[in-house]
Amino acid sequence: MAPSRDPHDERARAWSDGLRRELAARLGPAVAHAVWVTGSVGRGEAVPGSDLESLAVVCAPGDPGDPGDPGDPDDRAVRRAVASTDLSRAPWFAETSPASAADPRLIRTRAGWSTAADGWAGAPARDLGVVHLGLLADARPVTDGHGDPELLPHLAAQSVRTHPAILTDILTDALSTRASVPSRLTRTLRSDPVVDLKASVLTPVVKLARWAALRGGVTSTATDARLELAADPRVLPADRWESLRAAARFTARLRWEVRLRAGSDGPGTDRVPLSVLTTAERAGLRSAAREIAGAQRTLDYLRSSGGLREPG
Template sequence: MAPSRDPRDERARAWSDGVRGELAVRLGPEVAPAVWVTGSVGRGEAVPGSDLESVAVVDDPDGRVVRRAVASTDLSPAPWFAETSAASAADPRLVRTRAGWSSAADDWAGDPARDLGVVHLGLLADARPLTDDHGDPELLPRLAVHAVRAHPGVLADILADALSTRASVPSRLTRTLRSDPVVDLKASVLTPVVKLARWAALRVGVTATATESRLELAADPRVLPADRWESLRAAARVTARLRWEVRLRAGSHDPDGPGTDRIPLSVLTTAERAGLRSAAREIAGAQRTLDYLRSSGELREPG
């Protein structure tokens, strides 16, 4: 797959920044500096309807003011349609001091089977400050990197999670097929490459949050050849672009909703289906290679 840049590829970043800005305004100057967005908004990869995930870094361990402010802020109506995730700074477990986050990250990396360690490290790795003038915008991703460096064994768990769902798209429509196959653009194609990129970044100490940046900065030719890393970047780009196209088309028919990631293949053009299948094949191929390297003990440590 040859990479191609397109102005449409910047839509997710712009939308994510819009969500960040709106949340900052609503929380106000007393609370906003403590709050970080994570997940797709933190990675700059959100679409209308994406979950809004957040954590907070506070000076006061109680954090009650921040929790109440986040809990009372609702971005689910139009135009954002951003449903507050269970991973929210309204939860006291996700509001900590800097030292508290450092200790928690170390605990999650040291014992990932306890307290959803892989998931929580992912939240830190994807986190981005709500405000652009933050003095240390890489704080939380850096804490995740340091924790993984101190407990490198957790990388096996992070990779296992990235390989747990193979990227796939249903076979093409045929006249003999009674039902219209449905594909989940996020779960079946995008999430696998997002997780692979996060694993690659944590493996080599990259603190970038965007999937494409991670795949570029963390590309290790001893793990995958350079052209495979480039193909993964192109696959992530193609899938994210298609996800936006689908949302825009859904919005033109239903202004009261942002559409969904689960779509019948029949709503895609022939070229879109071909591009999506090609992206899924590239991601699944990388997953198979990494699975083989992992099982054979040939996955080299970064050096």
């Protein structure tokens, strides 16, 4: 599978940008400047129904603020505004995630986020360090033209450079679920096999790409860009990295196609009976899962054998 240049690949980016800008409009200029989206929206990979995850960066007393900052909301104003913003109805169907800037633990100053990132990387078992670093790595400002749009991904990468042992935990998490697609042979048991496009195929490659990016100091949030920019031929051959890119793009495109077929009755679902896919789609999806699972097996072997060298 060669990486597709099909314009349909841009649907998730366009949807994510639209959702981000709708959130900014509803929050108002001052609060929006402080809020960052993360997760699938931050990566530019959202679909209708994707969770809306957010963080906030507020100024400490005396901080000069960012260029173009329209104000300096305090954390209470940010929490109230985020908590009262509802994008769960059509067309977005975006449910607010527990990882939200309405939570005071996810609102910090720049110095506060730096200290938190260092603590998560240094002691990941203490406070869901892998999860929290992932939120920082995927974060993107809600507003366009932000003065430092790579601030939070940079803090995540910096903390990993300081505490490289965290990479083992991040990779372990990325290998915890192997990419897989069920066989249609189970139809002999009078069942219609169901595949979860996100959990079973996309999430494993998204996590691998995030690990590679943090390992290589890459601050891009998009999975495709991470797999391109962080590709290390000492870990996987160049063609394997390209195959991972192709697998991620194929599955993301199929995810959109399935949702469009569902019509306008709600956001659709990632759990898809294999019977609703065409023969070509099933073959492509299995090929994508095999590529991702193959990379996972190689990385698992390198991890267990001590064959993963530090990036140079």
